[in-house]
Amino acid sequence: MKKIILTAVLFSGVALAQMGPPGPHARGEFRPGPFGPPVPGMRPGKVVTDAPYSATMTEQSVETLPNGGGTITHSISGTVARDKSGRTYAQQTFTGGPFGPANGPKTVIFITDPVAGYAYTLYPDKNVAVQRPLKAPPSDQAGPKHTPPNDPNVSVSKTTGGTYQNLTNVETTTITRTVPANTIGNSQTLTSTSTVLYSPDLQVVVSSTRNDPRFGQSTYSLSNIVLGDPTNISFSVPSGYTIQTAPLHEFHGPPPEE
Secondary structure (H helix, E strand, O other): OOOOOHHHHHOOOOOOOOOOOOOOOOOOOOOOEOOEOOOOOOOOOOOOOOOOEEEEEEEEEEEEOOOOOOEEEEEEEEEEEEOOOOOEEEEEEEEOOOOOOOOOOEEEEEEEEOOOOEEEEEEOOOOEEEEEEOOOOOOOOOOOOOOOOOOOOEEEEEEEEEEEOOEEEEEEEEEEEEEOOOOOOOOOOEEEEEEEEEEOOOOEEEEEEEEEOOOEEEEEEEEEEEEOOOOOOOOOOOOOOEEEEOOOOOOOOOOOOO
């Protein structure tokens, strides 16, 4: 889903296994990066402690086809959580799209445990968990920081101190991008808008929307946000699961397209 899921850009992607049996080289198996599985709304690899919460997440992309051809809709729903030690949990059910199997929705669970030093991809339909060692993420201070040049076709506005559900001090950033006519073969000016709501207290994105005339609309949001250590979520592999160890030389990232 390279072009229609906004959060794939914001949070290094959300992906999972397709129909093949889980295992280090199964077709369609999700292979997290070296810093663990991405959790929607959270920065990959960053460990946030003493900011526990749980919430329901929904993500959807709707692409409108030309000439009255209808729409193409892909959606992800599930639960995300983090405990005070920085362990994260994401249960995601995929419907449609390259990661949604043809015979119905597919659910995969991602657990990152920086305390133990492992990340897990759980396949509930197989009772299998793939274990990977976590690596320390690069320091924010490492290396020079790149400041992109000002682009007259991009405008950014930011407000602070907003509210979202039961959260306060929420930051809202709106980015408007304009592609002038005849830049990429477009006969008319194209304008896309992205709006992101971020909670500095939780250090997560709580809502985002992107409207692009080329790709349609993508939305992501958290609801039913509960602050505090989750009481009904386990951050460990359930009993009865077979734990497979991923090889250290394994390719990090989504599987190649076939």
